Amino acid sequence: MIEVARVTLSPLQKVSRITIGQAMTSMQFYKAHQMDILIPQSKTNTAEYFKSGQKILASDRGGFIYSPIVGFYEDVAECDFSSMYPTIMLTRNISPETVLCSCQDSPHRVPGLGYNVCDKRLGLVPQALELVLTKRSAYKKLAKHGPDKARYSSIEKALKWILVTCFGYTGYRNARFGRIEAHESVTAWARKILLEAAHIAEEFNLEIIHGIVDSLWLKGSPLDETYEKFCEAVTAATDIEMQHKGIYKWVVFLPTKAFPTVGALTHYYGVFRNGKIKVRGLELRRHDTPLLIKKAQDEILGCLAKANNWVQFQKSLPKARTILRRYIDGVMQWDVDxxxxxxxxxxxxxxxxxxxxxxxxxxxxxxxxxxxxxxxxxxxxxxxxxxxxxxxxxxxxxxxxxxxxxxxYDRKAYRELLERMFENILLFMDSKRRKNPLVKNKRLTPIASPSLVKNMRYTLNKK
The missing domain is CATH 3.40.1820.20 (B family DNA polymerase, thumb domain, alpha/beta motif)
Structure with missing residues (x-):
């Protein structure tokens, strides 16, 4: 909170009561005052230019996505762009007053949309973001190598929310400094940059397992050095830093509940080679999950994390089921707070x-x-x-x-929650074995097994 107050030039007491968006707006007000830009008295977003139906279809889109193929994967690397959207706004000069400005002959154009971008001055939003991006980058390094890693990590995450909010406010109808064309320009650049990263991945003989907006999951090399060189090449080509987060021993991409063969974009879990577990979309990450369910899932994932490959993962399932049974017994015997x-x-x-x-x-x-x-x-x-x-x-x-x-408490209801939690972990498997992973003399088969996945791969069309 102290760092947010310092960066946004807001009183500490006020920051404790307002939203992160309001704090970010305060930062923009200060920068507007420095630049002699009039601050709108009321919340007014610049009116959107008229667009044809075809233009709306081309512009009203989000980031680029490679849907994952549901299944269990080994030796997958994760590479992320660092502060992708805010960096695009800074390096491409995206701001409400710079997009579609009077510089009609500007050589700077938004890819796919053709919007002209001012080439005479740096916009208000990029100037406001520059300090936050610089400080966050420094705090991220301190969080890795500094003496007080927890402190620097929390500061870095607070600054991240300012950056995320700054992008969202470009398309927010009540923003003081907002314009939908600026919002569309950022996502257009993001799509182009992720495609460029995908083409570079092909040059490195890496296949894309999954990709979403600013992250790629890649397979093709067991060496960290390969992915570090890939990230360096992407950074040089796009002018936006890409970082190698590490290589998973294994990672599971889960399906949507409505369509069991369609991969969910943000539902996955895996274990890095250093033993760190990453979970997205499961009960462990949800704010509405009871503490008991979170504890059970955390212990079950910890058990599965000891496996190094698909064979060991299968062998660890009976032990995981035993953990589930222990929690269910506690609920049924009233032995739970x-x-x-x-x-x-x-x-x-x-x-x-x-x-x-x-x-x-x-x-x-x-x-x-x-x-x-x-x-x-x-x-x-x-x-x-x-x-x-x-x-x-x-x-x-x-x-x-x-x-x-x-x-x-309702014992049956909480037993069902525990069983559903366990089933969600194994959604990538066929339904019969998911319900009873202790059945003997049968091989546990995922919806997309490693051998099947190899034949289902696609390559990017460079056209």
């Missing part, structure tokens, strides 16, 4: 505005009866007491009432 079973949800409206008896609606009503006025956006915690009850008030119990009643 109810506070470890609390589910945290965000209420989207006032209690009286809910039209159905969802769990958070019931919890919100219980809070209101206790004299607590929950506002939309606030969090509420509750315990599932009887999920199938015909009386809504008996289905959950708000956390504030735990010490006033001896109403027990």
């Amino acid at each position: 109810p506070t470890d079973l609390l589910i945290t949800m965000r209420v989207s409206r006032r209690p009286e505005e809910y039209k159905n008896h969802s769990r958070q609606a019931i919890a919100a009503w219980q809070c209101k009866r206790l004299g607590m006025e929950l506002q939309p956006g606030q969090m509420v915690q509750y315990l599932i007491t009887n999920a199938k009850s015909k009386r809504p008030q008996e289905r959950v119990l708000v956390a504030q009432l735990l010490d006033r009643t001896d109403r027990p």
Whole structure:
């Protein structure tokens, strides 16, 4: 918070009460004052230019994505661009007043869209971002090699949110300094840069397992040096730093629940060679997951992380199932602290505005009866007491009432949550074996096995 206050030139007390977007706007105000730019009195985003239907289809797009093929992979490297969108705004001079400015003959054009970009002055947004990008880069190095790594890491993450917000505000309708064409320009550059990185990967004989906006997962070499050279080549070609995050011993890309053969973009987990586990999209990363479920999943993933390859992963599943059984037994034998079973949800409206008896609606009503006025956006915690009850008030119990009643938790409901958590880890496998990984004398087969995946690879079209 102190670093955010320092960078955005806002009083510490004010930063503690405002959003990161408001703090970032304060930084832009200061830079506008330095540049003698008038600050709009009200929240006004520059009106969008008229576009044809074809132009909208070309411009109204996000970052580039390579959908993953569902399955288990070994020796996969992860390479990420560092602060991709903010760096694009700085190096390509993307700002509301520089995109489609009066410099009609400017040689600087947005790829795929043709928007002209000012070549006479550096825009307001790039100038405001320059200090934040420089400081974040320095703090990232200190977080790796400095004496107080935890402190520098937290500061670096705080600065990251300023950078993320600055990009989002270019397309925000209530932003003081915003313009949708500037937002479109950033994503257009991002698509071009990721394609350039993909073509360079081909030159290094690396195949893309997955790619999303500013990250690539690559396979083709067991050596860190290969990927470090690849990142250096991409950095030189795009003028945006790409970093080699490491090589996974193995990584699992999970499917969407609606389409089991379609890879989910942000649902995966894996283990780096140094033993570090990375998880995205599972219960462990969700804010609404009960603490007990998180503990169980963390222990199960820790068990699976000891495997070095696909064969060892299969052999570790019975032990993982034993861990699951231990947690289920604890729930069924009432040997669990109810506070470890609390589910945290965000209420989207006032209690009286809910039209159905969802769990958070019931919890919100219980809070209101206790004299607590929950506002939309606030969090509420509750315990599932009887999920199938015909009386809504008996289905959950708000956390504030735990010490006033001896109403027990719903053992069946929490058992189902534990089983679902385990099933989500193994979604990449066929459904029969996913439900019972202890079945003997059968080979556990993923939806996309390593041998099958090899034949399903595609190469990029350089056209």
